[in-house]
Amino acid sequence: MRRTAAALASAAVLAGCTVEAAEGDGRSPVRIDLPGDSPSASPDDAKPSSPAETSEPPKPPEVLWSRGDTGRDVRELQARLRQVAWLFDGPTGTYDDLTERAVKGFQGKRGLPRTGKTDAVTWKRLLRMTSEPGKWDLYLMGGQPAAEPDPRCLTGRVLCIDKTSRTLRWMVDGRTLSTVAVRFGSEYTPTREGVFQVYWKSRHHHSTLYDSPMPYAMFFSGGQAVHFSSDFAARGYAGASHGCVNIRDEEAIAALFAQVRNGDKVVVSW
Structure with missing residues (x-):
């Protein structure tokens, strides 16, 4: 069917x-x-x-510092870039074109986007490859804050020099007119401490003892003087003087040399 x-x-x-x-x-x-x-x-x-x-595309990592930024954090970035040989100047504390170029090189070597900006990923990678900079690594080329002036600097015309902060204040009647970074003698040729006077100025001085130039020399104790140092300008605190007070900023010491007179006080303190 x-x-x-x-x-x-x-x-x-x-x-x-x-x-x-x-x-x-x-x-x-x-x-x-x-x-x-x-x-x-x-x-x-x-x-x-x-x-x-x-889903939305992933967000780019946060930018921590970029060109034009300033401050202590930028100094640390520059000090760490020096440790891995991507930066040779500074630290200056200013994120300039040299810093941007160094960051780009570091990023490219590690397969990161070559932005030149320090983002969180770049910074984390750099931290893993470097160590914490010391105080004078951050201020290798100067720029450190000055210490409070010695009480002996508060009257008259004074070159107020502080070994702790490595600075020189040019002061008149207790008022600071300018501040510069300075370098001192080594442990074998220390810079003398005490109260002195400028007794001789020599614009184009040349040391016969060490056969080295001492431009803008202002002598205050025997053969020790405040003067410009091209070695300090090039190497920072990686070197030392033979007892003189070195200044690395030639423009600043030229202005200082024009203002300081013979007989002005010099205070060197620790």
């Missing part, structure tokens, strides 16, 4: 399949789909959306 299409449909539902009515029964083929099927749907309609298509 032949089964009807309705019977076939019922059997198909129970069997979990799709059937068509047999040919030759005088009817059009009957397609029976199980509930939930969608014959007209495209296979792509069933694909879940990709996370990459729906």
